[in-house]
Amino acid sequence: MFICESEIEQITLDLLRNENCYTVLYGPDLLEGAYPERSFTEVILQNRLRAAIDRLNSHIPESAREEAFKKVFRTSGLSVIDNNEAFHHLLTEGVDVKFSIGDGKSRTGKVWLRTSQFRRIMNF
Numbered sequence: 001m002f003i004c005e006s007e008i009e010q011i012t013l014d015l016l017r018n019e020n021c022y023t024v025l026y027g028p029d030l031l032e033g034a035y036p037e038r039s040f041t042e043v044i045l046q047n048r049l050r051a052a053i054d055r056l057n058s059h060i061p062e063s064a065r066e067e068a069f070k071k072v073f074r075t076s077g078l079s080v081i082d083n084n085e086a087f088h089h090l091l092t093e094g095v096d097v098k099f100s101i102g103d104g105k106s107r108t109g110k111v112w113l114r115t116s117q118f119r120r121i122m123n124f
Helices: 005-020 027-031 046-056 062-073 080-093
Strands: 097-102 105-109
Touching: 046 062, 062 080, 062 097
Parallel strands: none
Antiparallel strands: 097 105
């Protein structure tokens, strides 16, 4: 039996929506309306990312949440493929944020964000 990528994506989105209470939005819809959330040149939905960091990690200090936000925008790869792989890792494994909880101990929090696929136009 052969399953194409779009079927795998739909199964995943259905699981996220039905079993994990995610809201699934169509990517191009984020470009239109009174308050567009991104342009075709942007990949990260900054307002949603900040909201997710705050919602999922409200127990960690604001400075650590801000560091997580900044880590998502740092590109360390020498190619688009390397940067895409690093970004994929952040989405699938979470963004590690380490902070002090006192007595010489530290704690790590994770940041998660999901959207269905959308198109990005790159201007070279």
